[in-house]
Amino acid sequence: MRSQNCFRIVIPTLIIALMLGMWPLPDWLEYARPEWVVLVLMYWALAMPERIGVTMAWVVGLLLDVTQGAIIGQHALGLVLVVFVISTQYQRIRVFSLAQQALVVMLLLLVKQVMVLWVSGIVGQAPDIGLYFLPALTGAILWPWLFIVLRDLRRRFTVSSRF
Amino acid sequence: MQSLFLQGPSVTLRTILLVIASVVVMVADHRWQALETVRDAIESYVVYPLRYTINLPSQLVDWGDKSLSSRQQLLDDNRKLQEQQLRAQVSLQKLSVLENENDRLRKMLSAQPKVGELVLVAEILAIDLDPYKQQVILNKGRNKEVYIGQPIIDAWGVMGQVVHLGLFSSTALLISDPSHAIPVQVSRSGLRSTAFGTGNSQLLELRYIPHNADLEIGDVITTSGLGGRFPPNYPVGRITSIERAAGESFATVLAEPVAHLDRSREVLLVWHKMQVKDVVITKPVDDESRAVKK
Numbered sequence: 001m002r003s004q005n006c007f008r009i010v011i012p013t014l015i016i017a018l019m020l021g022m023w024p025l026p027d028w029l030e031y032a033r034p035e036w037v038v039l040v041l042m043y044w045a046l047a048m049p050e051r052i053g054v055t056m057a058w059v060v061g062l063l064l065d066v067t068q069g070a071i072i073g074q075h076a077l078g079l080v081l082v083v084f085v086i087s088t089q090y091q092r093i094r095v096f097s098l099a100q101q102a103l104v105v106m107l108l109l110l111v112k113q114v115m116v117l118w119v120s121g122i123v124g125q126a127p128d129i130g131l132y133f134l135p136a137l138t139g140a141i142l143w144p145w146l147f148i149v150l151r152d153l154r155r156r157f158t159v160s161s162r163f
Numbered sequence: 164m165q166s167l168f169l170q171g172p173s174v175t176l177r178t179i180l181l182v183i184a185s186v187v188v189m190v191a192d193h194r195w196q197a198l199e200t201v202r203d204a205i206e207s208y209v210v211y212p213l214r215y216t217i218n219l220p221s222q223l224v225d226w227g228d229k230s231l232s233s234r235q236q237l238l239d240d241n242r243k244l245q246e247q248q249l250r251a252q253v254s255l256q257k258l259s260v261l262e263n264e265n266d267r268l269r270k271m272l273s274a275q276p277k278v279g280e281l282v283l284v285a286e287i288l289a290i291d292l293d294p295y296k297q298q299v300i301l302n303k304g305r306n307k308e309v310y311i312g313q314p315i316i317d318a319w320g321v322m323g324q325v326v327h328l329g330l331f332s333s334t335a336l337l338i339s340d341p342s343h344a345i346p347v348q349v350s351r352s353g354l355r356s357t358a359f360g361t362g363n364s365q366l367l368e369l370r371y372i373p374h375n376a377d378l379e380i381g382d383v384i385t386t387s388g389l390g391g392r393f394p395p396n397y398p399v400g401r402i403t404s405i406e407r408a409a410g411e412s413f414a415t416v417l418a419e420p421v422a423h424l425d426r427s428r429e430v431l432l433v434w435h436k437m438q439v440k441d442v443v444i445t446k447p448v449d450d451e452s453r454a455v456k457k
Contacts, residue, residue: 019213022290024221030294054174058181062188066205067213068293069327069334072198073188080185084178120295123193125342127295128362 006051009157013040013150014060022067031131034139037064038079038112042105043150045086046093057083074119078112085111098144106140199311199327206329207304214290214300214332221289280394281434283307285315287427288332297323297340297364297424303432304329312392314433320398320421321345321386322430337424338399339364347399348387352377355387356416358399364424367400369416374407376414384418394435 017036025033041060044052061076068075085108086093093104113136120126191197285303292298303309305328313325315335323337338345343360347369354376358367372378382402388395400418407414 015213019217022214022217022292024217024289024291030291033291033294054178054181058184061185063205063209066202067210069296069298070293071189072192072202073185076188077182077185080178080181084174087174119189125296127341132295 006048009153010044010052013044013153017041018063018067021064032134032138034142035109035112035135038082038109039105039139039143039146040150041079042082042086042108043147045083046090047151047154049087049090052083053087054080054083070116071119071123074116075112077119078115081115082108082112098147101147102140102143105143106136109136109139203305203328203330206327207331211329211332214288217290218288282431283434285430285432287430295362297337297343297360297362298326299323299335299337301325301333301335301430301432302331304332306330307432309333309432314393314435315430316397316433317422317427317430319423320400321393322422322424322427324392325432335430337364338367338420338422339424345393345399346387346389347384349378349402350383350385351379352382354378355389356384358384358418365419367418367420369402369418370413372414372416374414378402378405378414378416380405383421394433
């Protein structure tokens with residue numbers, strides 16, 4: 001349980017997630033792009049809530065805002081709320097099966113998207129609602145795989161003995 | 164020994180504080196544009212290296228494409244470009260005569276001479292931003308004296324303007340973004356209006372046009388230069404539909420942008436507030452790719 005160890009794996013995964021969020025995709029796939037940063041941050045908040053908390057979420061959210069060209073604070077607000085739910089409920093979520101977790105993940109992704117949409121609406125730039133919530137679905141579908149990959153990574157780097 | 168539960172109240176308290184902080188930051192950014200320097204710093208020193216890395220594969224493909232193209236293809240390209248150059252040269256000859264004439268006429272009318280413009284070629288990075296916003300990242304930034312509000316054009320017409328700056332990159336908002344509006348003029352009738360983005364890169368909307376306005380389908384709209392942000396007389400779009408609903412006070416007019424908003428790879432940054440009074444400028448500026456345009 002060394003803290004430098006913990007950030008040695010958390011930071012690179014978050015950076016990769018940020019990059020995946022900007023990676024050029026074909027037009028038809030663009031609307032289904034999962035919110036990688038949110039998913040990865042959710043995993044770490046779930047795996048080690050004592051280290052990855054709301055403050056970390058806020059900082060990552062600000063970075064996400066800059067990469068997305070959004071209003072600064074928009075994604076940060078959504079991420080803080082998502083990680084807040086996880087840091088208070090992590091013991092409950094951990095015992096769920098992967099399918100149940102995916103459902104919770106979808107709900108949390110929806111919460112985050114609604115927050116972002118809400119802010120966009122307040123400043124008068126609300127986008128078309130048509131496919132807006134598709135990333136929540138793709139995120140939930142990807143969750144079990146992402147969970148297993150990140151768990152194996154965490155075990156290899158022996159970040160935490162819990163969970 | 165680790166506690167089994169997290170410090171409950173402290174998490175809640177921190178969350179409340181961070182939510183308040185988010186709201187404050189959003190207001191500061193959106194209302195007062197107070198965080199451009201923060202955004203600039205994050206963009207330049209944290210995000211730009213990531214963007215550069217993402218853009219690298221497409222740059223490599225470009226490079227590979229160039230170095231692996233066959234001799235025949237290069238010869239063909241060369242011939243085609245020379246033909247194009249010749250044609251452009253011929254029309255330029257006529258243009259220079261016209262320009263001189265225009266100058267003379269302006270002098271006779273003692274009107275203000277046209278202001279010169281400076282352009283710099285920039286490349287759009289292969290990076291996806293929020294698909295619900297019409298934005299692009301350019302590979303020129305503060306290091307090339309790009310400024311916020313600077314117009315960008317492509318070979319066909321006006322594309323948009325710079326909204327955020329980094330040291331080596333900048334973010335441009337396209338004219339088709341729903342939050343963008345550009346003052347325009349119908350070049351045939353001189354009618355002035357404002358073209359709003361719709362979120363669709365093939366569609367602009369001209370608002371507040373009365374039913375009896377002199378407007379036809381196919382009319383070309385150009386920048387009017389009002390507002391001082393865009394230089395005048397650059398093509399913006401072409402009118403595609405006019406609907407004069409009886410119950411409405413204004414006509415619904417749609418236009419199609421002439422710039423290739425979703426296809427162009429290379430764009431031009433325009434400095435139009437250069438106080439160069441003389442119309443003919445021949446002195447090249449320090450940067451190689453920065454050309455002087457009249």
